[in-house]
Amino acid sequence: MGPDATARGGASVSVSTPSQWEAVIGLEVHAQLLTQSKMFCACRADYLGLPPNSNTCPTCLGLPGALPVINAEGIRLTIRTALALNCEIPEFTKFDRKNYFYPDLPKGYQISQYDLPLSRNGWLEFGSEGRSVRAGITRVHLEEDSGTLHHAGEIQTSAFSLVDLNRAGVPLMEIVGEPDLRTPGQARAYLHTLRQLLIYIGVNDGNMEEGSLRCDANISLRPAGSPALGVKVEVKNMNSFRGVQRALEYELERQAELLDRGEVVAQETRGWSELEQRTVSQRSKEEAQEYRYFPEPDLPPLVITRAEVEEVRAGLPELPAARRARFQTQYGLSEEQALLLTARPGDAGYFEEVAGLGVDPQLAANWQLGDLQGLCNAVNLTVDECQVSAPALAELLQMVQSGEATAKVAKEVLARAFETGANPAETVRSQGLGQVSDQGEIAAMVDQVLTQNQKAAADYLAGKDQAFGALVGAVMAMSKGRANPALVNQLLRDRLPRPGG
Amino acid sequence: MTLLEEPIRELGQRLRDREISAVELAREALSRAEELDPAVGAFLRTTPELALRAAENADRRLSEEPTGAPALCGIPVAYKDVICTEGVETTAGSKILRGFVPPYSATVVERLSALGVVPLGKLNCDEFAMGSSNENSAYQLTRNPWAPDRVAGGSSGGSAVAVAERFACATLGSDTGGSIRLPASFSGVVGVKPTYGRVSRFGLIAFASSLDQIGPLTKTVEDAAIVLTAIAGQDPKDSTNVAAPVNGFLDDLHRGVGGLRLGIPREYVESGLEPGVKAVFEQSVQTLERLGALVEEVRLPTTEYALAAYYVIAPAEVSSNLARMDGVRFGPGFPGASSLREAYETARHEGFGPEVRRRVTLGTYALSSGYYDAYYLRAQKVRTLVAQDFERAFSKVDAIISPTAPTPAFRLGERTADPLAMYATDVLTLPANLAGISGISVPAGFAEGLPVGLQVLGPYLGEAACFRVAQALETEVGIWDRMPPPAAVPA
Numbered sequence: 004m005g006p007d008a009t010a011r012g013g014a015s016v017s018v019s020t021p022s023q024w025e026a027v028i029g030l031e032v033h034a035q036l037l038t039q040s041k042m043f044c045a046c047r048a049d050y051l052g053l054p055p056n057s058n059t060c061p062t063c064l065g066l067p068g069a070l071p072v073i074n075a076e077g078i079r080l081t082i083r084t085a086l087a088l089n090c091e092i093p094e095f096t097k098f099d100r101k102n103y104f105y106p107d108l109p110k111g112y113q114i115s116q117y118d119l120p121l122s123r124n125g126w127l128e129f130g131s132e133g134r135s136v137r138a139g140i141t142r143v144h145l146e147e148d149s150g151t152l153h154h155a156g157e158i159q160t161s162a163f164s165l166v167d168l169n170r171a172g173v174p175l176m177e178i179v180g181e182p183d184l185r186t187p188g189q190a191r192a193y194l195h196t197l198r199q200l201l202i203y204i205g206v207n208d209g210n211m212e213e214g215s216l217r218c219d220a221n222i223s224l225r226p227a228g229s230p231a232l233g234v235k236v237e238v239k240n241m242n243s244f245r246g247v248q249r250a251l252e253y254e255l256e257r258q259a260e261l262l263d264r265g266e267v268v269a270q271e272t273r274g275w276s277e278l279e280q281r282t283v284s285q286r287s288k289e290e291a292q293e294y295r296y297f298p299e300p301d302l303p304p305l306v307i308t309r310a311e312v313e314e315v316r317a318g319l320p321e322l323p324a325a326r327r328a329r330f331q332t333q334y335g336l337s338e339e340q341a342l343l344l345t346a347r348p349g350d351a352g353y354f355e356e357v358a359g360l361g362v363d364p365q366l367a368a369n370w371q372l373g374d375l376q377g378l379c380n381a382v383n384l385t386v387d388e389c390q391v392s393a394p395a396l397a398e399l400l401q402m403v404q405s406g407e408a409t410a411k412v413a414k415e416v417l418a419r420a421f422e423t424g425a426n427p428a429e430t431v432r433s434q435g436l437g438q439v440s441d442q443g444e445i446a447a448m449v450d451q452v453l454t455q456n457q458k459a460a461a462d463y464l465a466g467k468d469q470a471f472g473a474l475v476g477a478v479m480a481m482s483k484g485r486a487n488p489a490l491v492n493q494l495l496r497d498r499l500p501r502p503g504g
Numbered sequence: 505m506t507l508l509e510e511p512i513r514e515l516g517q518r519l520r521d522r523e524i525s526a527v528e529l530a531r532e533a534l535s536r537a538e539e540l541d542p543a544v545g546a547f548l549r550t551t552p553e554l555a556l557r558a559a560e561n562a563d564r565r566l567s568e569e570p571t572g573a574p575a576l577c578g579i580p581v582a583y584k585d586v587i588c589t590e591g592v593e594t595t596a597g598s599k600i601l602r603g604f605v606p607p608y609s610a611t612v613v614e615r616l617s618a619l620g621v622v623p624l625g626k627l628n629c630d631e632f633a634m635g636s637s638n639e640n641s642a643y644q645l646t647r648n649p650w651a652p653d654r655v656a657g658g659s660s661g662g663s664a665v666a667v668a669e670r671f672a673c674a675t676l677g678s679d680t681g682g683s684i685r686l687p688a689s690f691s692g693v694v695g696v697k698p699t700y701g702r703v704s705r706f707g708l709i710a711f712a713s714s715l716d717q718i719g720p721l722t723k724t725v726e727d728a729a730i731v732l733t734a735i736a737g738q739d740p741k742d743s744t745n746v747a748a749p750v751n752g753f754l755d756d757l758h759r760g761v762g763g764l765r766l767g768i769p770r771e772y773v774e775s776g777l778e779p780g781v782k783a784v785f786e787q788s789v790q791t792l793e794r795l796g797a798l799v800e801e802v803r804l805p806t807t808e809y810a811l812a813a814y815y816v817i818a819p820a821e822v823s824s825n826l827a828r829m830d831g832v833r834f835g836p837g838f839p840g841a842s843s844l845r846e847a848y849e850t851a852r853h854e855g856f857g858p859e860v861r862r863r864v865t866l867g868t869y870a871l872s873s874g875y876y877d878a879y880y881l882r883a884q885k886v887r888t889l890v891a892q893d894f895e896r897a898f899s900k901v902d903a904i905i906s907p908t909a910p911t912p913a914f915r916l917g918e919r920t921a922d923p924l925a926m927y928a929t930d931v932l933t934l935p936a937n938l939a940g941i942s943g944i945s946v947p948a949g950f951a952e953g954l955p956v957g958l959q960v961l962g963p964y965l966g967e968a969a970c971f972r973v974a975q976a977l978e979t980e981v982g983i984w985d986r987m988p989p990p991a992a993v994p995a
Contacts, residue, residue, distance in 0.1 A: 061608050065828045067601065067709040068588040068610060070742050100824050102871070104848055111827020166832065295871035297880060300713035300821055302743050 024259045025227040028190050028220060028251060029141075029182035032197060034207040035148060035173050035215040036080045042147045042174035043071030043114060050169040051213065055153075063172035065109030070301050073098075077145060077174040080206045081121050082307070082315045084176060085143045087204050087322055090125030092312050097304040098145075102295040106166050107150040115177075117296040120144035121307070127180075128324065129196035131189045138193055139181030148173040176206070182221065182232075187251035191244050194218055199323050203348050211242050218247055224258045224268070233258075234268040238282055241275045250275035253282055326351055334364035343372055349387035356393035362400045370400055374414055378421045390424035391417065398428040402437070411484040412436045440487040442494075445478070448486065449494045452477045463499055471495065507532055508670040509985060512579055512727045515673065519562075519578045520570045526578030530559035530622045533580040537624065537671040543991040544656070545646045546665040548585050550625035551592055555580070562620040575730055577620030582672040584663045585626040586633050587718065588707040589613055596709045597631045597641040597659075600855025604834045610707020611742070612676060612718050612735040619734055624672055627662030631857045632826065633683055633711040635659045636929035639920055640859045647916070649691055649988035650954055654913040657687030663721045664691035668988055674722045674731045678708055680715045681814055682909075682933025685945035688721055689908035689957025692947045692988070694728045694974065695721045697933075699965045700940035701746035703732075704739030710825040712818040713744075715937040724984050725946060725975040729753040732967065752968045761976045762796030764969070767901035771807040772932050778911045780951025785907045788948045788958045791980050792905070792973065802897040802904060806889040810935040813886035815927060816870050816879045817938070822860075823867030829855060862923065891939040898963040903973050905960050906932055908945040912954035932959060942967045946974035947983055 038048045044062035047053075061069035082092055099117035125140035150168035154161035178197065184190045198216060201207040208215050218241055223233035238254055241247045253275075258268050273282040298304075321329070323345050330341035330351075345351045350371075357367040371386060375396065379389050387393075399417060402408035408416070408431050416436065420427040431437055439445060453460050456477060462470035478491045507515065507529060518524050534552050541547050562578035583589060586596045588606035590613075595601040609617070617623070630640035638646045638661025646661040648654040649668045656665050660677025664687035667675055677684040679697035688695025696719040703718045710716060720731035736750040768789065777785070793799050831837040831851025841847035856864070870879040897904060909929060919926040936943045941964050948958035958977060962970040978984050 061606070064833060066588075066606065066608075066834075067594070067596065067604070067828065068586075068606070068707040069608075070706050072741060072743055102824050102827060104827065104830060106830075106832050106844070109828060109833065111830060112824050293872055295823070295868065295873075295876075297820060297824070297871055297876070300744075301710075 023227055024224040024255075024262060025229070026185055026187070026222055026224055026251070026255050027182045027232060028184035028187070028222045030180045030184070030190060030194060030247075031219045031221070032178040032180070032194065033217040033219075034084075034176045034178065034201055036077055036176055036206055037208060038074055038076045038080065038174050040074055041172035042074050042077050042145070043172055046172065048173050050173060053169050055165070055167040056169060058169040059171070063109070064168055065111070065171075071114060071299075073302060073305070074174060078121070078305070078307075079315055080174075081143060081145045081176050082312060083204055083319060084178070084201065084206050085122030085125065086312070086316050086319060087200055088125040088127055088140045088143060088178070090122035090140060090143055092122050092307055093119065094307055094309070095119060095304060096121050096307060098299040098302045099296045100299050101146075103292050105149070106164060107152050107168075107171070109150065109168055109171055113146055113149065114299055114302070115146035116144035119304075127193065127197060127200070129192050131186075131192035136183075136189060136192070138183040138189075141179040141181050143176060143178050146175050146177060147171070148175040182223075187248045187255065190220060190251055191248040194247055195244060196323075199346065203323050204320060211244070214242065217242065220247065220251060222251055222254050222258070224255070224262060233262075234270050236268060236270070237272045239272060239274050239285070240277075242277075246275055246277060249280060250282055253280070257282070320348070330354075334358060334368070336364060336368055340368045340372065344368060347385060349385050353386045353393050357397045357400065360394060360397035360401075362397050363404060366400055366404065367397075370396065370417075374417055375421075378418060389421060391420050391427065395420065395426050395428070398426075399431070402428055402431060406440060406487060407431070407437050409438050409484055409488070412438070436485060438487050439482055439485045440490060442490065445482075445486050445490050446494055448478050448481050449491065449498060452481060453498060460499055464501060466501075506536060506670055508536065508580070508673060509723075509987070511724045512575065512673055512722070512730050515579060516575050516577070519566055520573055522566065522570065526559040526562035526566065526622060527556060529578060530555045530580055530624075533622070533624055533671055536669070537666075540669055540991070541671065543647070543652065544649055544665050544669060545644045546627055546662040546669065546671065547582070547624075548595065548597070548626045548628050548643055548662070549593060551623060554592065555622050555624050558617070558620070558622045562622060565620055574619040574734075576616065576734055578622060579673050580622045580624050580671075581616060582624040582627050582663070582666050582675045583613060584629050584633075584660050584675065584677045586629060586678055586709040586711070587613060587676055588709065589623070589626065592626065594626065594709070595643070596633070597629045597643060598829075598855065598857070598860070599642045600829045600831070600835045600851065601709075602836055606707075608707065610718075611704035611739045613707065615735050627660070627666055627675060629662055629677075630659035630683075631860050632709065632822070633659040633678055633680055633716075634822070634859050634863055636682065636686055636926055637914070637916075637919065638662070638687065639916065640857055642857055645916070647991070648913045648954075649991060651913065652991050654915055654954070655690065655918075657690030657909075657913060659683040659687075660695070660721065661687045661691075664688050664693050664695065667691075667693045667721050667723060670723075670987065674720050674727055676718055676731075676735070677721050678711070678716055678718050679933075679937065680711045680818060681937050682930040684719045684721060685908050685933050685943060685957065685959060686929065688945040689947075689959075690913035690955065692955030692957075692983075692986070693721050693723060694725055694947070694978075694984075695719065695945045695957075696728045696732055696967070696970070697936060697943045698732060698736060698967060699746070699942040700937075701744050702736050702748070702750075702942070702965070702967070704735075704742040704745050706739055706741040710821075712821040713825060714821060715814075715818060717937075725944070725971055725978050726754070726757060728944070729757055729971050746965070748965050753971055756968050756972050757975045759972055760795060761792055761973055763798065764796075764903065764973065765798045765800065765901040766792060766973065767800055767802030767897050767904045769804040769807065769897070769904060769906060770801050771804050772906040776910045776931075777907060778951070780954075781907045781909070781911060781956050784949035784951055784956040785958065788977055788981075789905070791977060795976050795980065797973070797976075799905075800901065802901060804890075804893040804897060804935065806886060806893050807935060809886045810890050810938055811927065811931055813883040813890070814930075814934045814938060815866070816883035817887065819863040819867030820870045820880050821867065822863045823865075823871065826856075826860070826864055831855065859923075887938045890935050894935075894939045894941055894961075894963070898966075903960050903962050903966070903969045905958060905973065908932060908957035908959040912951050912956055936961050940964060942970055944970040944974045946978055948977060948981060949983070
């Protein structure tokens with residue numbers, strides 16, 4: 004055993020790393036549902052970009068006398084999510100009121116779910132640092148979003164707050180994860196996989212910047228290997244994957260330093276400051292809110308029949324993990340290719356459409372992930388949003404497959420189609436860009452090139468192999484890239500026979 | 505003599521015969537209110553322009569389709585101020601809603617408007633319907649029409665008095681623990697608390713959502729049945745509404761009580777009844793027996809816990825329902841507040857009266873963590889037992905009869921210093937709200953010149969039984985058309 008083996012094995016005592024502490028992390032994710040209307044009234048659920056307080060009615064304004072009515076689609080989408088997360092759906096569920104005062108909460112209570120949520124006891128599997136991790140899902144429940152407040156500058160110094168209730172009442176799903184995550188990287192991967200899943204099943208748009216997907220975290224530290232739980236800190240305001248990872252890394256370090264010094268971690272809520280890259284204390288345990296939950300008397304309890312659950316289950320699409328596995332077996336793609344192609348349902352669908360039109364899957368994957376994705380990335384589009392439809396790409400790639408178009412031509416035509424929306428195969432045909440495979444035509448070009456490049460021809464015959472490449476390039480250039488490269492090679496060799504070659 | 509003394513059916517016939525016009529009737533109602541209301545204080549505000557416009561429309565409809573026009577077309581009505589009326593200030597008797605003009609109407613208002621009623625205005629009530637005497641209104645006192653030094657009963661005091669004084673043919677009130685039946689009894693009119701879920705609560709400013717029901721107050725039982733038929737029925741805007749057919753209220757009305765089994769709960773009558781009330785009740789029982797009813801004793805053993813359970817559940821819901829009264833979107837707000845906390849404190853302390861503050865505090869406490877199980881949860885269990893008491897009783901009898909209240913109208917100020925004495929006023933009415941069943945109070949007689957009502961409770965969705973018993977008694981005692989003595993406007 005070498006001298007540094009112990010250190011590599013991790014058994015040495017190193018005071019400078021926090022490795023003696025293990026993090027225990029659980030995420031609470033809030034996701035707005037993609038319903039047409041709000042959760043308890045007929046106002047639009049898509050509230051972005053509307054004039055303040057224009058997307059409101061007596062119910063979501065919390066006017067005296069107005070009553071909520073359950074949006075059945077909100078229930079369905081939550082069950083859909085719960086099933087995708089392997090949750091149990093109890094037959095009996097109810098809404099409760101969570102009471103607190105804040106100007107963005109017009110009724111003075113949020114309709115939420117307390118002790119009988121729509122679902123519980125599920126799990127999510129995700130990949131992190133090269134291995135598969137399964138994290139428990141405590142529950143998925145349904146509630147309503149609040150309005151938004153606008154200040155002149157910072158909330159602390161603004162002379163006023165403006166209330167906009169366009170968002171108030173938008174269906175909001177809360178996905179509570181078990182404290183099964185052990186590293187900030189795992190938390191990030193969990194969130195990434197969860198977001199992908201929500202987008203896949205069409206319940207959420209995954210937009211963390213706009214806040215339609217939000218994440219809070221609970222993190223505590225304990226001696227590595229200990230089953231005990233440390234004091235938990237809740238971290239809020241992380242509105243990106245990077246933010247989640249950075250905030251948890253910061254907390255891990257902060258708490259480890261406290262514990263290393265023999266101090267205790269205060270149970271509190273802290274906010275992540277993106278600007279300062281640190282967490283800031285917001286509320287101590289003593290100031291914790293008393294929500295006075297009780298059953299919402301305006302909404303009778305719900306009975307979810309098994310038939311309804313099965314109907315929702317039957318409507319579930321193939322989930323990302325299953326689709327990834329199938330892409331590898333069905334299309335013979337690499338794990339990397341399958342991962343990239345299934346990142347979004349739109350990408351995966353696009354690929355399957357192209358491959359389904361008789362294009363070699365490998366060719367289709369290469370073109371979609373290479374040229375097309377590159378073009379899309381430059382203008383911030385997704386492949387299914389761009390002007391080149393899957394059938395159009397398929398037709399072009401079939402021309403490449405059959406030799407009707409060279410890769411070079413296809414690349415150019417694809418770029419043009421991406422800009423103009425013109426059908427690429429049509430462009431190849433109408434502009435005479437099809438590959439030239441006519442023996443006579445190519446022979447004429449070969450002869451001309453040999454006349455113009457006698458030195459290169461002599462060099463080749465004298466044994467310099469690279470001179471041959473120059474000759475091929477010259478013929479290709481003369482044909483503007485359209486000449487069938489195989490034919491060019493063959494004709495050149497015929498014209499320049501080398502002894503023994 | 506005023507036309508407004510006539511029952512709805514007779515008045516409706518005159519309107520359809522074009523013997524009188526809806527406009528004439530509206531003018532008469534408005535001028536009566538203008539002349540006589542200052543003495544009793546039923547109206548918080550009248551809406552003469554709206555009333556006359558509605559009356560003109562009603563006249564047009566009555567001329568165009570005299571036979572097809574609805575029974576309520578052209579009939580003057582008025583609404584308790586907890587019922588939202590589009591474009592008309594609605595305050596729930598509270599300062600915190602001063603200036604609140606709802607942009608929408610309650611479903612009951614929409615239904616009656618569609619039938620062509622003539623809305624006279626908004627009626628006084630205890631603040632947010634919390635009270636048994638109508639002394640908790642932030643705006644004015646409503647006096648008992650039969651004795652101006654006595655209470656009208658609450659919380660729908662204005663609704664009862666407006667009918668007793670013949671300002672309106674029918675009014676709507678709300679009943680959470682007796683708030684329709686009690687003032688009906690004290691003021692000598694008919695008041696119906698429908699089965700929970702029978703009438704849409706959409707647009708009713710909530711007191712206790714699981715107990716509140718809107719119902720009619722009228723001169724006669726038949727009038728009440730007509731109005732309830734018009735406002736009841738499923739409303740997609742209220743999820744607690746039941747999908748039950750609304751019929752039979754009028755069909756069975758005059759079938760009499762021959763063979764009906766009526767139960768008298770021992771717990772309601774064995775103690776605490778004032779002698780005058782007891783005498784009227786005993787007379788009513790004799791009358792009903794004479795008419796062929798089979799009267800027997802029933803037991804409602806959980807009754808003694810009902811009041812306590814009610815005063816946990818109702819305040820708990822109040823504490824949450826009234827949270828929206830935060831001064832941010834309506835009401836006088838919080839001028840001069842320098843922080844959010846101060847804004848809430850200013851708006852709510854200035855805006856709410858002492859009884860509302862008391863109930864919000866009680867309810868907040870009852871729902872707090874650590875107390876929830878001991879109070880709210882326990883009260884809900886009592887509630888279940890109360891409902892089971894009634895279910896058992898209704899397996900034996902068709903309806904339950906009792907006095908509506910242990911006393912006739914008491915003196916103004918008599919119970920204001922003692923909340924528990926005030927709460928006990930509802931002891932015979934609130935169990936029906938806890939159980940969600942139907943009930944009616946019908947004038948049964950007088951005790952020392954003060955009206956005394958008989959309460960008839962029916963099973964869940966059993967209003968028809970209540971109406972039938974009440975109608976039989978009304979016909980027999982023949983006092984429905986007695987009007988209170990003219991009152992002097994207090995200085």
